[in-house]
Ligand SMILES: O=P(O)(O)OC[C@H]1O[C@H](OP(=O)(O)OP(=O)(O)O)[C@H](O)[C@@H]1O
Ligand code: HPA
């Protein structure tokens with residue numbers, strides 16, 4: 001159950017805490033560029049508010065937003081349903097609410113991953129009740145085999161297998177977020 005140091009995380013092909021890379025740094029960069037071009041086109045002439053879901057979406061938000069040429073601003077919500085576990089508790093808690101009033105605004109939720117879908121289905125309902133002009137979802141990753149609640153995703157990066165992954169914002173017990181790619185975490189790290 002002991003974890004290795006960050007230096008070892010960077011060599012998944014030689015083991016350590018990681019099994020294999022699922023999405024490389026270059027694949028992320030290229031796909032976010034494509035999604036940004038679509039978002040630019042779809043929201044042309046409109047003001048867009050990106051709502052990031054802390055903490056996992058910090059990297060997607062930062063890299064996606066810099067690719068947009070729109071009139072765009074950002075806000076953040078912090079919700080948590082995983083804690084130090086690889087399974088969603090199913091109970092979503094608001095740890096930080098939006099600063100902005102989203103009434104009549106075009107909102108694009110920015111996420112790192114849809115796993116069970118519980119976080120986003122809850123969040124969409126919650127934000128919808130505040131009367132936005134529109135609400136859509138952009139997520140870097142989705143695990144189709146794990147989805148318990150369907151959520152309508154307009155901007156999707158990659159569908160990935162149903163394995164616990166870390167990196168590019170995704171954590172296990174707050175570690176590994178800094179990896180520039182997404183990799184499968186070795187089950188021995190979480191006792192799986
Ligand atoms: O589709 P779901 O099964 O609900 O899982 C997805 C959510 O879980 C993770 O967040 P987490 O609650 O771990 O908080 P974090 O972003 O701070 O890591 C992830 O960043 C998503 O927000
Ligand atoms: O596979 C995952 N990894 C890290 N955090 C997560 N939150 C939901 N699914 C995951």
Ligand SMILES: [Mg+2]
Pocket residue numbers: 056082083170171
């Ligand atoms: Mg997490």
